[in-house]
Amino acid sequence: MNYSRLVDILSKKELKVTPQRLAVLEALMQLKTHPTAEEIKDYVRKKNPNLALGTVYNILDTFYEKRIVTKVKTDKDFVRYDMDMHKHHHIYCEECDSIENYYDNELDELLQDYFKKKRIPNFKIKEINLQITGNYIEHKPTKTN
């Protein structure tokens, strides 16, 4: 992982560069699974065994305020974090309880056009996010898993 790039992200947001923050940043980039605070703590402790869960929450909160991450709520009880600040939608797989980001400019334009014509009374739309729920289809006919 490109160390100086991580440092850059923090300094640009006027955050002090600490090993803990770098570690959490790296975890967020490595774990592409919209990790929970707990998962981030586990990942980070491989290298920084003393990092407290409270600190992970503090750091994530700071990142949230500085708009380095977004929070994703699911039907489960924890918040999950997402570092990707590009506009995207979410694909939830009910079976495996996974969240993946879904990018689709064509769809975004379609929606934008749609709501340009058909406005919602008295409402100014800032953002439209889709939640696509369903299941992944297994289709590995002969190969073993």
Place this chain on the structure above:
Amino acid sequence: MNYSRLVDILSKKELKVTPQRLAVLEALMQLKTHPTAEEIKDYVRKKNPNLALGTVYNILDTFYEKRIVTKVKTDKDFVRYDMDMHKHHHIYCEECDSIENYYDNELDELLQDYFKKKRIPNFKIKEINLQITGNYIEHKPTKTN
């Protein structure tokens, strides 16, 4: 509120008809604001002052299992409940922290057509929900509030 209709809803789901359940049901129908458990408790206590918050949660949970309500998670920390089981989307107003349901068959068809053409690899879509975020526009030029 139509008492026998409330009774009907419960019996059809094979739930015993208790005053507490009727009260929560009524609250859900009256409060069209996607209430929290706390708000439901407050509403219900006007008529049933002894109803415990724990009971409200128990009842809501039973309703959730029987698919009488859905749970809605927001950026805030509590779950909000919605009795409307028709397909709908959500309009979040950031300023006033309100959630309203949004129904739009035309939009639903548009999305269905779109994903019929452009599939998501290996994924079977079950449901698509929009989260429309923005703000209500005040436009009461002369009237007082």
Place this chain on the structure above:
DNA sequence: ATGTCTGCAAAAGCTTTGCAAGTAC
């Protein structure tokens, strides 16, 4: 009559907070 539901309180689980000690700048 009996299986289910309520009320209350206590517990659980995720997240936040407080403060002393440590660290980045």
Place this chain on the structure above:
DNA sequence: GTACTTGCAAAGCTTTTGCAGACAT
């Protein structure tokens, strides 16, 4: 040097659980 961060533990909040008593059928 100083203001910000960390670590740890304790507190906070919503939600769940356990159990005795009450109630619907």
